[in-house]
Amino acid sequence: xxxxxxxxCYKPKTPRRSGRFRASNTVLQALVVAVLATAAAGCxxxxxxxxxxxxxxxxxxxxxxxxxxxxxxxxxxxLSGLDVTSRTDVHALVRKGDAIRATSFVFRxxxxxxxxxxxxxxxxxxxxLEEALxxxxxxxxPGVGVRLLVPRPTGSGSDTAxxxxxxxxxxxxxxxxxxxxxxxxxxxxxxxALFSR
Numbered sequence: 001x002x003x004x005x006x007x008x009c010y011k012p013k014t015p016r017r018s019g020r021f022r023a024s025n026t027v028l029q030a031l032v033v034a035v036l037a038t039a040a041a042g043c044x045x046x047x048x049x050x051x052x053x054x055x056x057x058x059x060x061x062x063x064x065x066x067x068x069x070x071x072x073x074x075x076x077x078x079l080s081g082l083d084v085t086s087r088t089d090v091h092a093l094v095r096k097g098d099a100i101r102a103t104s105f106v107f108r109x110x111x112x113x114x115x116x117x118x119x120x121x122x123x124x125x126x127x128x129l130e131e132a133l134x135x136x137x138x139x140x141x142p143g144v145g146v147r148l149l150v151p152r153p154t155g156s157g158s159d160t161a162x163x164x165x166x167x168x169x170x171x172x173x174x175x176x177x178x179x180x181x182x183x184x185x186x187x188x189x190x191x192x193a194l195f196s197r
Contacts, residue, residue, distance in 0.1 A: 057091045058194050063100070068092035073103045075132065075163055076174045077119035083108035085170075090195075098179040102195050106171050113172045120144045120165040133161055141188075162188070166196045 057065055071089035090102040107113040119125060126137055126146055135150035138160070145164040152158060160182040164175045173195045177183050183191065 058093065058102075060093050060100070060191070060194065063093040063095045066092045066094045066099075068101055071103050072101050072174055072176050073105075075129065075176060076103070076105065076172075077116060077125045077128075077165070079105065079116055079119075082112045082116055098177070098183070100191050100194075101176045101178075102173055104171050104173040104195070108170070110169050113167050113170050116172045117144055117165045117167045129163055135161060147182075164192060166192065168196060 059065075068089065068091055073087055073089065084105050084107055086106045088104045088106075090104070093100040105113075105116065107116065121144055129135075129146055129148060130137060133148055133150045135148035135158075137146055138149050139147040141147055141162055141164055143164060143166070145162060147160060147162045149158050150161045157180070159178050159180050162177040162183065164177075166173045166175060175192060175195050177188065177191060
C-alpha cells in the first residue's frame with residue numbers, strides 16, 4: 001500500500017538551537033506570523049519556483065541572523081508562465097522585535113523579471129497579500145511596495161508588514177520588513193539597498 005505524499009512544508013523539522021541567539025517575543029511572533037502567512041498562501045503555490053539554492057546570509061550592523069525556513073517565496077506574485085531558473089532564500093535579520101526577510105528569483109531573461117515585478121503592481125497582488133497575512137493595506141511603499149497592518153498570532157497587538165518587489169536584470173527579490181512601530185525611512189532605505197543589487 002502506497003503512502004500519501006507529504007509536501008516538504010508540512011514535514012516536522014528538528015528545531016535548530018543556538019545558545020547565543022535569544023530573540024525577544026516580538027521577533028519570534030513576527031517570524032511565526034511570517035511562517036503562518038507562508039502556509040496560508042499555500043506551500044508550493046507557484047508551480048515554477050526554479051531550482052532552490054543554498055540560503056545566503058546578509059549582514060547589517062546591529063542585526064542578528066536567524067534561520068527562516070521555509071522562507072517567504074510564497075509572498076511573490078503569481079509566477080506562472082515565467083521561466084524561473086533559480087530561487088535563493090536569505091536568512092532573516094532580527095533586531096529588537098523587527099525582522100527583515102527576503103527571497104530572490106532569477107528568470108531566464110530580464111523581460112521575464114520585469115513581467116514578474118509588474119504582476120505585483122495590481123490590486124490582485126495586494127488582495128492576495130492581505131489574505132495571506134490576514135491584514136489590511138495601510139499604504140504604498142517606494143517602488144513596488146505594499147504596507148499592511150497585520151495581527152500578531154497571540155491576538156494582542158499588531159505589526160506593520162511591508163512587502164517590496166525589487167528588480168535588477170534577471171533577478172527579482174521579494175523583501176518583507178516586519179516591525180511593531182514600522183521602519184524609519186532611513187532604515188527602510190538601508191534595508192532595501194541590501195537587496196537591490
